Amino acid sequence: MIKLIEGGVCAAKGYKASGVHCGIRKSQSKKDLSLIVSEVKANAAAVYTTNLVKGAPLLVTKQHLADGKAQAILCNSGNANTCNANGIEVAEEMSAMLASAMNLSGNDVVIASTGVIGQPLDLAPIRAGIPMLVDTLSPDGCDAAAEGIMTTDTIKKEVAVSFELDGKTCHIGGIAKGSGMIHPNMATMLVFITSDVAISSELLQKAISADIANTFNMVSVDGDTSTNDMLVIMANGLAGNAEITTEDERYKTFMQALGTVTVGLCRMIAGDGEGATKLLECKVSGAKDLATAKTVAKSVITSSLLKAAMFGADANWGRVLCAIGYSGADVDVTKIDVRFRSPAGEILVCKNGSGVAFSEEDAKQILLEHDIEILVGLNDGAAESCAWGCDLTYDYVKINGDYRT
């Protein structure tokens, strides 16, 4: 049994976290530097953005994780340290400063940055912030760390679960930041996950690579794949289970628990997309294969026109059909059914690719809710998939019309 619990990245045994305002951001009230530390060296794995333009922290982290080990994650918000001539040096120096302050090997430090691209990252506030971070490390520090990595996010994103392996209570917890430039491709936005499960680095890598294909890679806020997307997971083995080294039943349990955390974070990221007033979930069923289901779900959730219609609670299902039609998936458009569902009810709006009579008033009631499901039946097989997104609003334009000032 997988139980949702509190604690985020500090839910698992042996982890502490902290977050401070060090001065990268002007606003004193917004934390901008976060730290997550395991009391022992942990097995670690990561996935990175496929954008050819990559933030310097990703290049440094990739090198540090080559041995499958990590002990600390240091992340700043307010500046992505991307497209800067001195980016690598700056990321390495962040790593060295933390290693020195905590008596760790620099090679065991994960470095991450998020924020504006192409402005030099000043090391001075980080140098000043690291002692504060170390001093305030706490098993209750997850909230502060989650806040420190936020950019335009309006809510902190934390999920944690407990479950059993070999009679031992195990934990997985994570934090994430959205909320614009979100359209992961073989990678994800910033997500940090910790666990006390004993699992080999190889299987840990396999687990997150498999998981993100159905979770973070199925999220889109605005179609823009970030330069700094990264998911890092640490598993320190302190739960005491026998190390997972093959894809046995215990691995499946681990995957299920991991999926609970990642889907929870996906929903939070999508629902808190820049300017969003609604969480959209497109659930595709009846596809002839998984690839088709995923392509269709992702295309629907990415359509600017559908997103704007959902903002207006307008049951304009033609835009769902349109987005399926240009998705590139090979579907029979004359077999497609479309329904809208929310806590207020469910309504059929399209059957076999053509409109059906429906009550606009009922549809409006359904679409005025916050959590909206767009149910697409392809009636062509048994594969299914889900993608997460949000509506397109005035505030998205406002936030991004002048992001840098």
Next chain:
Amino acid sequence: MIKLIEGGVCAAKGYKASGVHCGIRKSQSKKDLSLIVSEVKANAAAVYTTNLVKGAPLLVTKQHLADGKAQAILCNSGNANTCNANGIEVAEEMSAMLASAMNLSGNDVVIASTGVIGQPLDLAPIRAGIPMLVDTLSPDGCDAAAEGIMTTDTIKKEVAVSFELDGKTCHIGGIAKGSGMIHPNMATMLVFITSDVAISSELLQKAISADIANTFNMVSVDGDTSTNDMLVIMANGLAGNAEITTEDERYKTFMQALGTVTVGLCRMIAGDGEGATKLLECKVSGAKDLATAKTVAKSVITSSLLKAAMFGADANWGRVLCAIGYSGADVDVTKIDVRFRSPAGEILVCKNGSGVAFSEEDAKQILLEHDIEILVGLNDGAAESCAWGCDLTYDYVKINGDYRT
């Protein structure tokens, strides 16, 4: 020499046009039915959307153009006649009604519809409108026809040119409608082009298929490829030139004149994108091949984040780099230069993939203009391309939040 002239689709010899309000739209002040007629049967060619969901009018038109001939184009706005169980019958009936009223063969009628998807198209207003259309046909009717095909467009889109072939004065003119669901893929939005040049149907098809690859297919307003995209061209031969039947110098002149019309319409469509306050042109140079140049230009012009930044006149060039990086094009990101240019000046903001110091005030002045060029130098070859788009604004959200009511 190619001269820009007035007259749109009536600029060429032997064409008349008209547009009326017949009642598909509620607003009396908005024309919703248009007609373009050649006094003699013309060679004709067309390209259509690649969206798997296709409007019924496209299927009917494709059949009618199988013989490479057409004499009239009948187009309504306010309803796309798409995803309707009786769509084909309705489109065929529109064609039959016009053929009967004008004593034409139904097979020589092009049918087009644009507007909301998935609502049955009522034939009654069209039946009432056709006699009015026929009665008001005029060599000065282009304005009315251009207005009748508009949806959320705020300006009529007409371009015409004159040029010489075999010592004869020839003409090409076109009208188009945007302005949302614009992301053509091997096809285009609604565009009707007329010419008096004598040219075979085969070469006419070849000409527009080649032209759109560099014109309409390089336009994006919102990333949504419409179900009803269509470009139709008629050439009635009344200019008196010897028929063009091979890709000779005269064909090249024809292509150049055609390109002047289509690029003009592209700029109008992009600049009048839904809610747009700016026309964006991304000009990519120094690419190793044409495909790379096009992929990069289209990716930049499609980025929601860049579009929002342009609305805010914010020189956030990191979003240009980001969009190049995720475009899928194989580029060396450490060689990329980025400049912004407008009538107010030009400014270098990124050199070799990293930021350079620049005056934010100067950049602001440049970006406050209406016509903005985003100049991307890949420094990796000699190929170049241009894509057209617009900014993302509050009004885009407003227009599409409740399009159907």
